[in-house]
Amino acid sequence: MTYQELSEQIAQKQSYLCVGLDTDLKKLPHHLLTEPDPVFAFNRAIIDATADLAVAYKPNIAFYEAQGPRGWESLQKTLDYIPANCFTIADAKRGDIGNTSGLYARAFFDPAAAGLHFDSITVAPYMGHDSVTPFLDYEGKWVILLALTSNPGSADFQRQSLGEQELFEAVIETANSWAGPDRIMFVVGATQAAELGRIRQLAPKNFLLVPGVGAQGGSLEDVSRYGLTTDGGLLVNASRSILYASGGTDFARRARAEAVSLQQEMARHLQAIR
Amino acid sequence: MTYQELSEQIAQKQSYLCVGLDTDLKKLPHHLLTEPDPVFAFNRAIIDATADLAVAYKPNIAFYEAQGPRGWESLQKTLDYIPANCFTIADAKRGDIGNTSGLYARAFFDPAAAGLHFDSITVAPYMGHDSVTPFLDYEGKWVILLALTSNPGSADFQRQSLGEQELFEAVIETANSWAGPDRIMFVVGATQAAELGRIRQLAPKNFLLVPGVGAQGGSLEDVSRYGLTTDGGLLVNASRSILYASGGTDFARRARAEAVSLQQEMARHLQAIR
Numbered sequence: 001m002t003y004q005e006l007s008e009q010i011a012q013k014q015s016y017l018c019v020g021l022d023t024d025l026k027k028l029p030h031h032l033l034t035e036p037d038p039v040f041a042f043n044r045a046i047i048d049a050t051a052d053l054a055v056a057y058k059p060n061i062a063f064y065e066a067q068g069p070r071g072w073e074s075l076q077k078t079l080d081y082i083p084a085n086c087f088t089i090a091d092a093k094r095g096d097i098g099n100t101s102g103l104y105a106r107a108f109f110d111p112a113a114a115g116l117h118f119d120s121i122t123v124a125p126y127m128g129h130d131s132v133t134p135f136l137d138y139e140g141k142w143v144i145l146l147a148l149t150s151n152p153g154s155a156d157f158q159r160q161s162l163g164e165q166e167l168f169e170a171v172i173e174t175a176n177s178w179a180g181p182d183r184i185m186f187v188v189g190a191t192q193a194a195e196l197g198r199i200r201q202l203a204p205k206n207f208l209l210v211p212g213v214g215a216q217g218g219s220l221e222d223v224s225r226y227g228l229t230t231d232g233g234l235l236v237n238a239s240r241s242i243l244y245a246s247g248g249t250d251f252a253r254r255a256r257a258e259a260v261s262l263q264q265e266m267a268r269h270l271q272a273i274r
Numbered sequence: 275m276t277y278q279e280l281s282e283q284i285a286q287k288q289s290y291l292c293v294g295l296d297t298d299l300k301k302l303p304h305h306l307l308t309e310p311d312p313v314f315a316f317n318r319a320i321i322d323a324t325a326d327l328a329v330a331y332k333p334n335i336a337f338y339e340a341q342g343p344r345g346w347e348s349l350q351k352t353l354d355y356i357p358a359n360c361f362t363i364a365d366a367k368r369g370d371i372g373n374t375s376g377l378y379a380r381a382f383f384d385p386a387a388a389g390l391h392f393d394s395i396t397v398a399p400y401m402g403h404d405s406v407t408p409f410l411d412y413e414g415k416w417v418i419l420l421a422l423t424s425n426p427g428s429a430d431f432q433r434q435s436l437g438e439q440e441l442f443e444a445v446i447e448t449a450n451s452w453a454g455p456d457r458i459m460f461v462v463g464a465t466q467a468a469e470l471g472r473i474r475q476l477a478p479k480n481f482l483l484v485p486g487v488g489a490q491g492g493s494l495e496d497v498s499r500y501g502l503t504t505d506g507g508l509l510v511n512a513s514r515s516i517l518y519a520s521g522g523t524d525f526a527r528r529a530r531a532e533a534v535s536l537q538q539e540m541a542r543h544l545q546a547i548r
Contacts, residue, residue: 022374107340
């Protein structure tokens with residue numbers, strides 16, 4: 001999906017909601033456990049309940065990897081089920097030396113390899129340019145680079161001062177020399193809304209993937225005020241608050257209600273910046 | 275495997291060789307392609323040919339992930355085949371917020387989850403302490419944290435100055451406050467031998483996992499001079515130079531010859547520091 005197409009989806013759905021498919025077998029409603037593939041059965045119901053409200057889906061790969069080979073089968077079926085008008089994110093936080101990053105790119109981008117065909121992947125920046133650019137060699141695919149994450153440990157290194165700027169700012173500035181905003185997004189935690197103004201100056205056009213609204217305590221209003229652009233410019237992720245809104249047979253209906261509530265607030269913020 | 279046991283293996287085998295199982299289906303000898311699982315057939319032959327010379331095996335997970343679910347099956351069989359007296363490293367370079375890193379730890383450490391039971395995993399430090407400590411919650415398992423990698427991109431962020439020290443030095447110093455040298459190792463590229471003296475001051479007891487000897491151009495002599503300790507303190511990885519020493523039916527014999535040559539040089543370096 002191109003920058004323009006993603007922007008149009010946001011305008012059309014009046015939403016910049018990304019649903020995080022962090023599907024934990026231990027948290028599934030009990031009635032699904034008799035399904036042949038409970039994780040996929042759950043994801044399918046969540047996608048059915050939210051596809052008109054979400055512009056993106058983001059499976060966190062750890063949840064699938066922890067199930068072994070059958071987890072990768074569930075991931076494949078889930079990815080294949082996501083409608084074509086939704087942007088797909090492999091939240092994998094990969095990154096290695098050049099030839100090895102090339103293999104991770106093949107794993108997530110090239111359906112002829114492992115079967116997967118994500119639009120984008122999250123990548124850790126620590127190893128620098130040649131750990132990131134192999135992902136950009138896949139035309140039309142996106143890198144979503146960790147910049148300022150939502151967790152407490154973000155203070156350990158990302159907030160360290162390099163003199164004029166902090167490490168996360170150097171990451172954004174440097175990465176923007178590798179490719180344009182049509183190929184690179186940045187991860188900025190919703191708990192870091194105070195820094196979004198500075199980030200927007202360094203990355204005026206880039207989409208920002210913002211986790212941490214909901215369970216992690218970030219504010220959608222703050223994130224939207226500082227992060228929205230006339231192109232949209234935000235993908236705000238919610239996972240647990242939608243997936244586990246109910247642990248009963250009404251889980252999909254309750255998930256939709258949560259998604260509707262987020263989408264309606266997003267529509268207000270989008271109208272405010274027009 | 276404990277620090278003491280690893281140290282004893284090094285003394286006994288007179289070797290600190292780690293064989294990197296970066297097994298690429300495209301580079302396998304043709305006669306193996308008719309095997310039911312060519313990747314495992316290749317790895318088994320390499321392990322048989324080197325197990326008395328190597329103290330560790332390090333499958334790079336990207337190579338398996340790029341094969342989809344059958345790649346994970348090959349990885350499982352390979353791990354199960356590695357002799358118990360060899361240290362096992364999942365070279366996965368994972369790292370995410372706390373609860374998600376916990377799932378990656380489960381995937382690679384808890385055989386009841388995905389079936390894998392590695393001794394250790396490589397982890398990227400960018401997200402800080404709560405992205406690393408969930409791996410340390412598994413008693414007896416190790417974190418091998420990226421510090422100063424062998425690739426050109428290591429200059430982009432790892433070598434940035436934080437004033438008194440560079441980022442990779444802050445990573446080592448900070449991580450050593452999370453756990454002792456019996457639980458944390460660091461990745462230091464063999465191409466970075468000039469920095470090994472400084473690293474040894476910050477990490478006098480930690481094992482260093484050193485890739486980049488051979489194909490990437492690092493010198494085993496330099497690495498050994500600055501990196502060896504009386505406990506061993508080094509795991510020097512070779513992948514391509516051993517795996518692909520020959521592309522013919524003699525691949526295992528030629529792989530062994532490469533490993534013997536490295537082990538003999540290591541024995542000399544070990545004797546020199548006694």
